[in-house]
Amino acid sequence: MSLDFNDETFRGDYTFKNSAKAIKRFPFPFPEDSYMYSVNMEPHVPGPVGSIFEHMFDVDEHYVAEMRDRAQVLADDPLRCQSLPHMELAGWDLLELIMESKARDYPHWFELHKDGNNWHWINKPLQIEQRFTFMDASTLPYGPLEYITRQTQGDFTLQDQRDDDLWIEAGMVTTQADWSLDFDIGMSFKQWHAPVPLAGQMGIFDRALKFLLKLQHGAPVRRFNWTMTVDPLLDTSPENYPKWGPSKTTMTPETIGHRQHLRVELQTLHRLPRSNAIVFPIRCYLIRFEELVTVPKWARRLHRVVRDIPDELATYKGFLRNKPLMLDYLAQFDDGQPTSLGFAPD
Amino acid sequence: MTKTMFEPSITSRPVYGVLSPGVGSAHLFVADGEGAEAVCDLFAKAEAAEMKSASHIIYMPGANGCDRSAALQALGVAQFYRAPSFASAQPRLAKVLADAHMGLQVYAAGTEGLMAQVATAAQAAGLPYEAVQMEHRGSLARRVQCVHCKGVTENVTLDPFVCSHCGLSLFVRDHFSRRIAAFQGVNIDAEDPGLVPASVERFK
Numbered sequence: 001m002s003l004d005f006n007d008e009t010f011r012g013d014y015t016f017k018n019s020a021k022a023i024k025r026f027p028f029p030f031p032e033d034s035y036m037y038s039v040n041m042e043p044h045v046p047g048p049v050g051s052i053f054e055h056m057f058d059v060d061e062h063y064v065a066e067m068r069d070r071a072q073v074l075a076d077d078p079l080r081c082q083s084l085p086h087m088e089l090a091g092w093d094l095l096e097l098i099m100e101s102k103a104r105d106y107p108h109w110f111e112l113h114k115d116g117n118n119w120h121w122i123n124k125p126l127q128i129e130q131r132f133t134f135m136d137a138s139t140l141p142y143g144p145l146e147y148i149t150r151q152t153q154g155d156f157t158l159q160d161q162r163d164d165d166l167w168i169e170a171g172m173v174t175t176q177a178d179w180s181l182d183f184d185i186g187m188s189f190k191q192w193h194a195p196v197p198l199a200g201q202m203g204i205f206d207r208a209l210k211f212l213l214k215l216q217h218g219a220p221v222r223r224f225n226w227t228m229t230v231d232p233l234l235d236t237s238p239e240n241y242p243k244w245g246p247s248k249t250t251m252t253p254e255t256i257g258h259r260q261h262l263r264v265e266l267q268t269l270h271r272l273p274r275s276n277a278i279v280f281p282i283r284c285y286l287i288r289f290e291e292l293v294t295v296p297k298w299a300r301r302l303h304r305v306v307r308d309i310p311d312e313l314a315t316y317k318g319f320l321r322n323k324p325l326m327l328d329y330l331a332q333f334d335d336g337q338p339t340s341l342g343f344a345p346d
Numbered sequence: 347m348t349k350t351m352f353e354p355s356i357t358s359r360p361v362y363g364v365l366s367p368g369v370g371s372a373h374l375f376v377a378d379g380e381g382a383e384a385v386c387d388l389f390a391k392a393e394a395a396e397m398k399s400a401s402h403i404i405y406m407p408g409a410n411g412c413d414r415s416a417a418l419q420a421l422g423v424a425q426f427y428r429a430p431s432f433a434s435a436q437p438r439l440a441k442v443l444a445d446a447h448m449g450l451q452v453y454a455a456g457t458e459g460l461m462a463q464v465a466t467a468a469q470a471a472g473l474p475y476e477a478v479q480m481e482h483r484g485s486l487a488r489r490v491q492c493v494h495c496k497g498v499t500e501n502v503t504l505d506p507f508v509c510s511h512c513g514l515s516l517f518v519r520d521h522f523s524r525r526i527a528a529f530q531g532v533n534i535d536a537e538d539p540g541l542v543p544a545s546v547e548r549f550k
Contacts, residue, residue, distance in 0.1 A: 079496075181491050186525035187358060194358035195521045236531060237494045242514065245536030321537070 004109075005064040005125060011072075016232035018291050026287050027052050028295070028343050029224040029264045033120040033304040035313075038204070044220035044268045052266065055105035056220075057098060057152060058283065064125050066153050066175075066234065073235050074150075079182040080237070081146045081160070083170035089197055090170065091145035092135055092159045093272035094279050098148050123151055127317075145170055154266075156285035157181070161276055165184070166212060167194050173216045175234040175284045177227045177263065178318065187206040196318050209250040212269060215278060225282075228264040228326075232286045236263075251322050256273065256329045257290035260322070262302065289329060299333035306330060356520040358445070362461070362482040366393045373401040375444055378432065379408020380484030381456025382418050388453070389421050395536040398423045400518030402442060404435050408457065409501040418536045420516035432463055437547050443471035455481045459500060462527030475524065486549045490518055498528055505548040508535045517543045517550075 008015045018026065029337070033133055048052025073080055083091060099121055101113035111122040116293075117134040130153065132139040140147045149156050149172035158170035166189045173181040184192040189209045199205060205238055215221065230247045251259060266283040293299035306314075306326050312322040365388045375385050382405060388394055401423040407413035407430075408550050415428045429435035443450075452473065454464035460469045461480045487501040497511025509531060516531030523530070535542050 040501065056519070103540060110388075180530070181498070183491070183493060183521070183523050183526065183530055191358040191522075194356060195519060200357060238530075241536045242495075242533045242539075246539060248537050 004061065006061050008062070008065045010065065010069045010232055011232045014231050014233075016062070016286065018287055019061060021100070023287065023291050024345075025051055025060075026292070027224065027266055028227045028292075028298050028301075029266050030301050030305050031342050033301050033339055034308050035305045040270075041208075041221045041223050043269075044222040048192065049069070049115075052285070053222075056101040057281070058153075058266075059102065059104070059106055059109065059125075059153065061160055061215035062281065063153055066124060067151060069234055070150060070174045073237075077239060079151070079239075080174050081172045082181060082185055082221065083143055083145050084186065085158065086157050087145070087170035087275075087277070088137060090144060090160070090277035090279070091143055091148075093275050094158065095144040095148040096134070097270065098152050102152075121290060126151055132287055145172060145284045152281075157280045157283070158272075159278040159280060161213065161278065164213060165189055165316070166209065174237075176237055176282070177225075177265065177284075178236055178238050179230075180238045182239075187215045197312050199308075212278060215269060215271045217271040218272050220268055222268040224264060225265040225267055227263050227265075227317040229258055229261045229286065230322075230334075232261055232288070234284060234286075242256060248318075248321055254327060255326060256322070256325050257293070258288060260289045260326060260329075261286045262275055262292055263288070289326075293330070297339050297346045299330065300335070301339050303327065303330035303334040329334070350468045356522060359520075359522045360480065360524065365479050365481045367391060367397055368479065371447060371449035371514050373397050373399065373451045373453065373521045374446070375401065375403040375455070376405075376435070376439065376460070377403070377418075377481050378406045378460040378484075379410060380414070380454035380462040381405075381460065381481070382410075382414030382483075383453075384455035384481040385453070386414075386417055386421065388446045389423075400424060403427070403430060404439060404442075406431055406460075408484055409487065411492070412484060419495055427544040430431035434440060435546070436453075436467070439467050440455075440471070440495075441523060443473070446471070452478045454478055456483055457485050457489075457501075458482060458486060459487070459527060463488065464525065466527050466533060488518060488549050489522070490516065490531040491526050492516055494532045494533060498526070499531070502531075503547050503549045504531075506542060506545055507531075513526060 010016055042150050047326055097110045102110040109124050113120040119132055119134050121130045137143055155173045155175050156171060159166040162319045168184055168187055171181045190205055193205050236244055237326050264285045268281050270279050272279055311320055314323055356498050362427055365384050395503050401426040403418055403423055404427050405418050415455045419426050432508045442538035452468050454461040469475055487503045489500055490502045492509040492512060499510040502541055506515045514533045515535055517534040519530040519532050521530045
């Protein structure tokens with residue numbers, strides 16, 4: 001493995017960690033000292049050099065290890081990647097979007113050469129070289145969605161648009177916050193959000209759906225979501241809940257700083273050109289509490305957010321049980337000083 | 347309006363109505379248990395009289411023992427078939443749907459699991475989901491898929507219950523998949539193995 005990428009694990013001995021550089025660019029999701037649901041979409045436009053927004057699809061130091069973890073999840077449970085038959089075109093749209101973006105944004109790692117429909121893809125970090133015919137699935141080892149998302153960090157769902165609704169009809173989901181693609185595939189927008197508490201009554205999904213139905217090609221948008229995860233486990237799936245659930249009960253004041261992670265999802269939404277489908281990449285960033293508190297503003301703010309969050313939300317996000325332990329740990333970093341507005345460290 | 351009152355706020359659950367005579371060249375009814383009563387109510391309407399000669403009823407007694415075969419047979423429709431279970435009726439249902447011509451009307455009545463499976467079979471034959479009229483009658487027992495082993499347990503009345511395939515204790519999440527025709531079951535003691543609360547009869 002080259003020096004650009006960490007040799008680390010997201011299971012077993014959990015050797016995942018963030019470098020100082022990764023901590024500095026971590027997408028801390030709270031612009032103020034409290035949290036409640038909101039749609040909070042903004043244009044997914046390029047951000048500052050070095051930030052996670054610099055490029056369309058961020059490739060960071062965890063790339064190779066995350067792809068290794070995904071391959072293991074798929075070997076254990078092939079149902080984590082599914083595509084209903086009519087969604088193959090959207091898969092090609094996505095493959096094109098990712099290959100073109102990565103070859104443009106990271107030319108030292110990725111190359112895409114086209115001669116008509118004869119494409120030549122080079123992925124140096126994963127040591128993949130593939131010649132194939134665009135739009136001919138028989139020339140790839142997997143369908144287009146599975147092929148390209150085995151090489152791209154983050155979960156992906158593809159939504160077909162019809163009857164003024166969005167239908168989740170394909171996806172690659174191995175780093176999810178406790179939802180099942182296998183169960184949800186085929187559902188409409190409001191159907192697949194049914195288990196989320198409070199937000200429905202608040203009109204969040206009505207507004208979000210209305211907004212997304214009008215999403216334009218070439219004008220992607222983004223938002224954050226977040227939850228908490230014990231140990232740097234990417235695959236917090238409902239399928240494997242009996243395997244990872246018990247870890248929540250083993251936290252102590254001595255281990256919480258090291259084992260408790262804030263899990264942030266950068267969610268982007270892109271209209272695809274041929275299929276008119278929407279792709280929804282859900283990119284997971286993990287940071288352990290003891291890494292996060294090296295930024296004083298984030299430590300103060302996370303303490304206040306966790307302290308004030310309604311129990312119903314803490315339950316849904318799965319951390320009510322450990323909330324007191326988290327607060328005891330985080331309180332020592334909160335001196336009561338005001339924090340500045342916005343995500344950035346002071 | 348539906349004759350069954352459901353608890354509110356399960357947005358992934360279908361909304362059920364009342365069967366009414368459709369306009370079509372043929373009529374296929376699939377019902378279980380008390381669903382027979384919805385079929386009889388439909389045929390009690392004057393405009394349904396001429397449908398009988400083009401109607402096919404597939405019926406199975408409910409898991410609760412409710413068997414209204416005699417009432418359905420007495421309707422005198424062109425074809426009446428009593429099956430011991432939905433699974434046993436599936437080959438026949440698939441054949442009827444595959445042989446159907448334009449204009450077939452499909453009706454499902456009875457338990458939620460039965461209706462969802464009829465809709466799934468109809469979709470597999472190329473009909474849209476909305477093409478199946480549904481009326482809930484009888485038991486609120488749920489059909490539940492274990493999210494862990496993917497096995498489906500039929501006629502779940504208790505919450506939590508034991509998965510009939512993998513043996514885990516599951517709570518029933520209020521989340522319904524039309525594709526799988528089932529609610530979602532999630533291990534209740536995943537975080538504290540062995541700590542399973544007493545079951546209550548939540549779905550009668």
